[in-house]
Amino acid sequence: MKTTRIHHVAIICSDYKRSKKFYTEILGFQIINEIFRSERNSYKLDLQVGDNSQIELFSFPNPPHRVDRPEACGLRHLAFEVDNIDEAVRELKSQGVEVEKIRVDEITGKKFTFFQDPDRLPLEIYQK
Structure with missing residues (x-):
């Protein structure tokens, strides 16, 4: 397999509006596309990071919490x-x-x- 770069990183957030504001207004990432998927009760926000990378920001109802130890798998x-x-x-x-x-x-x-x-x-x- 020959890869050329990382295309995107997907992040699930607990509060969509708060995270959208953080990634767009504080970090300054540009919105590529934003959709609401009613069948999943979920937003998907595609953000441009630099020239070649993206972040996909998702919202899901009641996602499990992330393990907070930095040395976790x-x-x-x-x-x-x-x-x-x-x-x-x-x-x-x-x-x-x-x-x-x-x-x-x-x-x-x-x-x-x-x-x-x-x-x-x-x-x-x-x-x-």
Whole structure:
């Protein structure tokens, strides 16, 4: 199998309006498509991330809670590349988002830090 990139990451949220606002207004991702699937009582929001990636944001009635230990099996976090991490952190904080202290990757020497979406999904920003 030859893959060329990650096409999308799917996220199920507990409060659709709150998460839609977070991903579009705070993180600034552009809406590609939004539909309500009445047979599933579920929204599906496709968001553009950069030039080549997407996030699919889903709402489902009463989804089970995510295991909150960062070392649990499964997706550990979702990382976004930014040109200027200091500027990105300032923007996030100005929107009321709590951001951890900026660290430096001991292997690459690049700056990175973590924050959470409204459902406590761990998100990372990583200096380009």
